Amino acid sequence: MAVHPEGMPCWADAMFSDVEGAKSFYGDVLGWTFGEASSEYGNYTQAYANGKAVAAVVPPMPGQEGQSAWCLYLASPDVAATAAKIRDNGGELLMEPMQVGDFGSMLLARDPSGVVFGAWQAGTHEGFEAKAVPGAYVWGEVFTREPEKSDAFFPAVFPYSVQRVEDDAIDFKLYNLGDSAVLGRMKMDDADFPPQVPPYLNVYFTVVNCDAAVATATERGGVLRFGPMDSPFGRFAALSDPQGAAFSVIDINTTKGDMPKTSNES
Secondary structure, three states, rough: OOOOOOOEEEEEEOOOOOHHHHHHHHHHHHEEEEEEHHHHHHHHHEEEOOOOEEEEEEEOOOOOOOOOOOOEEOOOHHHHHHHHHHOOOOOOEEEEEEEEOOOOOEEEOOOOOEEEEEEEOOOOOOOOOOOOOOOOEEEEEEEEOOOOHHHHHHHOOOOOOEEEEEOOOOOOEEEEEEEEEEEEEOOOOOOOOOOOOOOOOEEEEEEHHHHHHHHHHHOOOOOEEEEEEOOOEEEEEEEOOOOOEEEEEEEOOOOOOOOOOEEOOO
């Protein structure tokens, strides 16, 4: 498997104060199974969908306890160079580039609008072993209240071109690598996103049946935030897990409506 091109979402993980609870919840909702906790790396535990590595969960490091959240990592051929671009373009490094054994190197950062993300330089761990299959990552969206900041930042740090979705009802853009959209960018409005909800990078996991996944999630203590609703991309819903981490589920095989028109940004 080739290493992911620069800027491609390549891995997702989340810190949970109750890791066993998270494993139980996501096992039920997404069908994940889990590997052994790696005590050498802070009990980092990989999640698998049908035997393929698709994400990881980890307990917080001492002093890092706080709100659980999913972190999406963008592929980097050189995390030190990516760190310099992040600084040069007004971003903030939350974790300086760090080597993780022979698995690879990582950093954590925040864009100028407050969106937290990671970058991953692959070693032996190349990232997602499967995408867009049940239980696996399929899509990510930058949710920001200050879209002009994100739109300037991400294409300066990664080799994205930007397209605007022609829809007067929403402020939505696509960040593309070549001809492929790899991330969305949505402007958060106060109606759907109360002021206490910080900007974030939303991850979408694939499910066979959106409504069934939502029912399981809410039965297990998750909170439905939006949907389920149909779209040209699939039937999807936004949720928070019992520990407060936001994520979305989407059935990519149940599509309705026409694909939106897009126009290139100059």
